[in-house]
Amino acid sequence: MAELLQILVSGLSAGAIYALAAVGFTLLWQASQTINFAQGEFVMLPAFFVLAGMTIFGLPLWAAILTALVLSLVVLGAMFKKLIVEPMLPHGTLPLVIATIAxxxxxxxxxxxxxxAQGQPFPPLFPQHVINFFGASISIQDICNLVVAFAAIISLQLFLGRTRTGRAMQATAQDPRVAEILGVDVKKMVMYTFLINGALAAIASILISPVYLAKFSNGETLGMIAFIAAIVGGFNQIKGALLGGLLIGVIDNLAAVYVSAEYRTAIPLILLIVIIMVRPQGILGTPEGRTV
Amino acid sequence: MTALRLLFLVAFGLALFIAPLGQGNYIIYVLCSWLIFSISAMGLNLTLGYAGQISLAQAAFMGIGAYITALLTMAGVHWIVAVFCSIGASFVIGLVLGYPALRVQHHFLAFVTLAFTTLVFLVLRNEDWLTGGSLGLVGIPRPVFGPFDTMKQLPFYYFTVVCFLITAGVMAWMLHSPWGRAFKALRENPIRANSLGLNTTRMTLLAFAIGSAMGGLAGALQAPLVQFIEPGSFTLILSLKILLMVIVGGSGYFFGPILGAGLVVLLPEMLRFTDGYYLIIYALLVLVVMIFSPHGLIGLGQKLLSSFKPREERGDLKQGAQL
Structure with missing residues (x-):
C-alpha cells in the first residue's frame, strides 16, 4: 500500500510535467495544424539556456531562469513560427513534419x-527532503513539481476560458475563417499560441531537469511521451492532454515496478495503439469532422 | 517515353555498372547501401507518395527482413528462399498492422507506425534467445549462386544492382498498370477515386503492404552486406532517415527516392571533413530544402526547368481545371 502510494505520487508528479509538454503540443495542433516532432527537444533546450546563463555569464539561478524563459519565448515561440512554420504551412502538413524532425x-x-555530450547536473529549485507519509516516502520536490505544473495548466485554462484574448484564441482554433470574419486578429492569436507553447516547454524543462539531469538526448523520450499523452487523452482538448500526461506518468512508473524493466517503455506504446484502434479521438476528445 | 528519357535511363544503367570499377572496398560498400536504401525508400514512396499515407515503420520492416534472412541463412537455408520468407513476412505483417491502422489514416497512422517501430526494436533487443539481444547476430553468410560467389565486395555490388533493377522494373510496371494508376488517383483525390468505383481502403492497404514488403527486401539485402545486424540499427531514427530520403528527393516521383537515398547515404561521407558538425549541417540543409521546395529536389528541378521553358498547356484543359 505504502509502495503504491509512493509510485502514485512520483507518477503524478512526472505526469504533470509530461502534461505541460502535451498541452503545448495540442495547442499548436489546434491553432495551426502543426504536428511538432521537435516538442521533446523544445523541452530539452531551455534547461541549457539556464545552465549557459549560470556558467558562462555567471548569473544567479533566478536571473538565469528568467533569461531562459524570455529566450524560449523568442526562439521556441516567435522564431519557430516566423522562420519555419509560416513559410511552410501553405504546403500541407507533410513538409512541416519533416522540417520539425530536422x-x-x-x-x-x-x-x-x-x-x-554529458548529462549536466541541474540546480534543484525545491528542497530535496523526503517526508514519511503513512510509511510511504514522498519527496518534497515531487509535490512542488506537481503543484507548479498544475498551477501553470490551471492558469492557462483560466486565461483561455475567462479572458477576451483567450476566447479569441479558442475561436481561432475552432474555425480561423469565422473568427476572422468576427473581427479576431487570427495571425496574432496563432502567434500567442506559439509563445504559450514556448513558455510551457520552458517550465517543463526547468521542472524536469533537476530530476533527470539535463542531457541533449532527453528530447527523444520526452517528445514520444508528449505525443502519446496528447493522443491518449484527446488530440483536440487541453483537458485530454492533461489526463493523458498524468495517465502516462502513473502507468510508466507502475510498469517500471510491476512489469519487467525491459518492457517498461512498451506499455505506453501498447496503450497508444489500443487507444488509436478503439477510440481514435482519445479518451476525452471529440471526433474531428471529416474534411472533404 | 521520349528519346531523352530513354537516353537518361541507359546512361543511369551504364553508370551503375561502371561506378564501382577501380574503387576501394569502402566506396563499393557505400554504393551498395545506397542501392539498398533506394529499394526501401521506393517502398515508402509507394505508401507516401502514391497512396498518401505517412508511415514510420519502414525501419521495422527492414529489421524484420534482415533478422529473418540472417537467421535462415545462418541455419543453412539458401538466400533465395530466405528473401522470399522476408518479403512474405513483411507483406503479411504490413497487412495485419495496416488493416486496423488505416481506419484512422494520416497523422494517426504516423503515430501507430511510430509505436510499432519502437515495439519491434524492444522485441529484437529483449528476446535474446532468438535475436542475440543487443549484441546482435554476427557472421551472416553472403549468398552463392553456383559459380558466382558474392563473398567479395565487387560481386556483391553487382548482385545488389540486379536486385535493385528487378525491383525498380517491377515498381515501374506496377505504377503503369491500372493498379498503379489507382494508387495515383487515391493520392490526388480520394473522394473522387471512391466515387469512380475504386475500393480506396483496399488500395491503400495494398500500397502499405507492398511498401512494407519492399522494406523487408531491403533488410534481406542489408543483412548479408554488413554481415552483422543489431537492434540498434533499426530504430526510429532509421525510419525518419528513410522518410527524409523520400521527401528530400521528391515524393511521388519515380526517381525521387533514389536521388534522396543517394543524398542521405552519401552526404555524411562528403561532410566527413566537418567532423561532429555534419548532423547540424545536414539538419539545416533539410530545413532549407523544405522551406524553399516542399516537393523535394525533383520538384525544385521541374520548377526551375519550367521557368526556363514553359510547357505549352492546352487552353481548354486550363479552363476545365478552373471550373
Missing part, C-alpha cells in the same frame, strides 16, 4: 556539440 536533430546536435 529541427529536432539540429537542436539536439547543437547542444551536444556546443555545450556538452
Amino acid at each position: 529541427l529536432g536533430i539540429l537542436m539536439k546536435e547543437s547542444v551536444k556539440e556546443f555545450y556538452s
